[in-house]
Amino acid sequence: MKLNKSVLIAFGLLILSASLYRTWPGRPFGFAPQMAMALFAGAMIKDKRWAFVLPLLSMFLSDALYQVLFINGLTDIQGFYTGQWVNYLLIGGVVLFGFLLKKITVLRVAGFSLAGSVLFFLASNFMVWFGGGGLGRPKTFDGLMMCYYDGIAFFRDYGLVKGFYGNLFIGDLFFCGVLFGTYYLIHRTILTPKHLLA
Template sequence: MNPNNNLQRFAIVLSMIGIAVASRLLPHPPNFTPLAAMCLFAGAVTISPRIMAAAVIVAMLVSDSMLGFHSLMPVVYGCLLANFVIGRKLLGANANAMKVVAGSLIGSVLFFLVTNFAVWVAFYPSTLTGLAACFTAAIPFFQYTLAGDLVYSGLFFGVYALATSGLTVTQGKLQRVRVPVRTGE
């Protein structure tokens, strides 16, 4: 697969979005979902940021229409779009394993802080005790958020790297495919 082929790149990203939405609908531990990783990935590898940002919102709307909406959905959507920006600015076309881990960690912590601050404002007493209670109650969910973001980011970026590496499996053996390079004519 040629990573410079826009149609192939777009097909890969859309396929991963479909997988992400489907897997979000399956039973899973709380907050162990592929959506933040999908946004990070889409931000890093897309050709058209507007189209992919819209695709992320559509993916969320489709899955949330089946799972249900709540009053803090704009905050959740905003945090997920922040992962898109992290992918675009931090990772870009030069993503490597260390940058993917860093982007996942930044996105997870940002999501934890922002969404739980919104939960505190909406549902807890407006005191330091209320803030502490809110964030303490959120800690068990954070471990799943962090694990899900790291696992799914590794999966998305790993599959993409393999798909665009020119490697194929032939007769049970991994082989590199030589892609002809066009020279100036």
């Protein structure tokens, strides 16, 4: 995908809408577009520098909005906090993972989406355990497993469906479907010359 004025405007709207959605009151934890944006950007944007801008700028803007809401007492979720750099690093890692998604098919996008969700979950909870955040689990293998269990319980208790563990996976699959599907439809119906569709 080449970056022209129309694409940049579309990216700007995507970044803005994703940032606003992430701070939407009552949104299920883990059900957000930033990871799907990272995978999409890594797979589809030819200029690799811009591939990092799309998800990271969206994340930064939503974090800034969260911080403003937090300062004004409108949310309990802090926008900027100690150790948050890890989330930005991991989103950058998903962009790199997206570079590997060369051939775009429904099954490959779904597979990469699920694999990216698993990698993000494992890496983010490892960093929580390693950095001593969360519940301060011991620095042992058992402590790491307890930290992973804490992460699973978080999604179970604050999920899209109460008692269901897969919000991160559902969100990433859903938003990957929206992004890749919309790109495919636009590319197929609007950007393809009419004589090729006949």
